[in-house]
Amino acid sequence: MSLEEPRDAKPEIGVTDDGLDYDALAALLGDTLLDREDHVTTEGFVVRPDDVQDALRTLKQEAGFDHCSCVTAQEYQDRYESIYHLKKYDDPTHELSVVVPTSRDDPVSQSANDVYRTADWHEREAYDLVGIEYEDHPDMRRILLPETWQGHPLGRDYDQTQPQVVTLREHANPLQEDHMADDTDTMFINVGPHHPATHGVLHLKTVLDGEQVADVEPDIGYLHRCEEQLCQQCTYRHQIMPYPDRWDYTANLINEWSYARAAETLADIDVPEYAQVLRTMSAELSRMAGHFLALGTFALDVYGEFTAIFQYAFRDREIAQDILEDLTGQRMMHNYFRLGGVVWDLPNPREEFFEKTRDFLDDLPAKLDEYHDMITSNEIFQVRCVNTGVLEPDVAKEYGATGPVARGSGIDYDLRRDDPYGYYPELDWDVVTEDGCDNYARVLVRMQEVEESAKIVEQCLDLLEDWPEDERTLQSNVPRTIKPEPDTEIYSAIENAKGELGIYIRSDGTDKPARFKIRSPSFSNLQALPEMSNGEYVADLIATLGSLDIILGEVDR
């Protein structure tokens, strides 16, 4: 942007050859800094609630923390706390948490919305579920729960049995006076919550000026299933693992890794190499399944293609699901990962599994050519997608966009490579980026990612095939009950099919987390929708929404 000063050539403050120098960062904040906490993978800088903007702005502009990944809110016995998890798009291993405590009597804290646009929704969620209010926030309303909800359910003294009243406001005449601004002839229109193009139960409050979108406001929360509360009620060892499958329910298995990674780092659990290979392979198969679904439904959205492409995509997704079923025993909700490994080995006879998976991979190039024939080289498709739903890279960063959405805008950011985990660093594959910034680029990224995933799966198959029989360790020794040290806090993320899926856990010394927070990529990506579709045609709004590939289970959690 022209208003921004050109970036200095000198290195950002705090960057050293072996990671971040937190002392230098602390010196940068000077008096604003009240205290420093240790957060397992990073440090927490405690600042006063009325210094939030200053501190964050300094860290963003001078230390290069341009990615506000997540905002976690929680209530302690004596205080409320908001944590801003900051990262860098250039190097996501450079992390920093900014901790903002507020009093219990008057939980008001400065909004970070002016520094990071993405803080808008995150802070609304914090207000909705925990009850912290943010000063200067442009739109302090509930986001997930209905507007008439009483109480803040993740607060300490919430009574779950109290009755609630939820309204159904009807929309009578869309041309009614109260939907019209002065001197314009705009029309208000609801898209969803039950609508074939919203990929689930999303509600878009749209204002149209003729055929063009004057304003669009996503209204979410129609699938808010209290995942965070439920995870806080479950024990670390086995009970939490089934839930991640249900967040992003098109590419289920990868989500398990997010919890596995966070809990394993928290409790210091090793994972045997053989299990890492199995994890990597199954996660990539799952990513392929997710991308096939994204492709099929996108074709359905863009030119109502229910016959060929949609069915072709489901044919291929079906095969990926079959392979995963052979491996895990379930078509969708695999529950395959365990802390410290995976639950079981490849199915017997192993040769059959290898053959089946290799057949799938061998057929893939021809199928992808077919997709390119039918979709990406189709003129109608190109007219609908090229230069629509444009998301400039700096805007994408402002909104914390990750995954194929960010990579479609030319942001070279993939946690599998940049914050390595699993077996990815040992394998030969590439991060796909496209510079188009439009709907077309996002589709291309997903299709190429399928190829990259196939490459990864193929290498994993080779490794598994040659793995000596007596070294096939599936799980390391993990205590039956896991009780991390009290007040240990961790935020860690993995790359799922939609982007950066992060988990924040705070332990309180029991076998259940005291706070479990999910940072879902779709939540942040969806937030950029108004930016991408205001001023465009309403038909392009639908295409843009499709190309964002949001999953409501993950948006609402």
Place this chain on the structure above:
Amino acid sequence: MSSNDKTTDTLSTQDARMGQGADDRFNSPLREAFGSTPFILTKFDKFMNWVRGSSMFMLQFGIACCSIEMIHTYAIKHDLDRFGAGVPRSSPRQADVMIVPGTIVSKFAPRMKRVYDQMPEPKFVVGMGSCTISGGPFQEGYNVIKGAEEVIPVDIHVPGCPPRPEALIYGVAKLQERVANGESAPVTVKPYEMEQFGDLEQDEIVQKLADQIDEDDLVMRYNWTDSP
């Protein structure tokens, strides 16, 4: 005269009844199965139920994880269309079967009820997955309705998390069987109904919300403790 007699001799009774000029293409196996008579005798209700069961228009209605398996049921390989139930309609006004595929939360329940109300009679509901039976894995959530039956009547429950496409097909086939037999879900008293805000019992919460909600706004009141 004599030539005419000859024709009558060679024609089967069936052909004779169909008369001259009837096209072969109309001569379906079904037609042949009826034998010599082109008439069947049945009760009108029975006929209508058979028709309803054999041609179902489903509502295209996705909620959560189960909707992915529901799409798989419609799509290639499982192909629900083989069972006469594969035409998903986007508008509730054109549909007569609603598959409820997923968790219902407090914000969505009134909307689902509205969609259900918009479907023309007679209408049927297949509850897909554990969430529509009891809230499933999310039952203990503060925001989750403990089953679709709290809001709308359900004819067939398909358990599973999510049910396999085969299970859903079985559920739909069972529904067809029931419809053909003229059975429908027993009318249950549903705990959560939509009412006008002004009609609610005046208690603490209603008074608190009085300045936010108009008297004639439709609302749904959740008494969580009454849920089974």
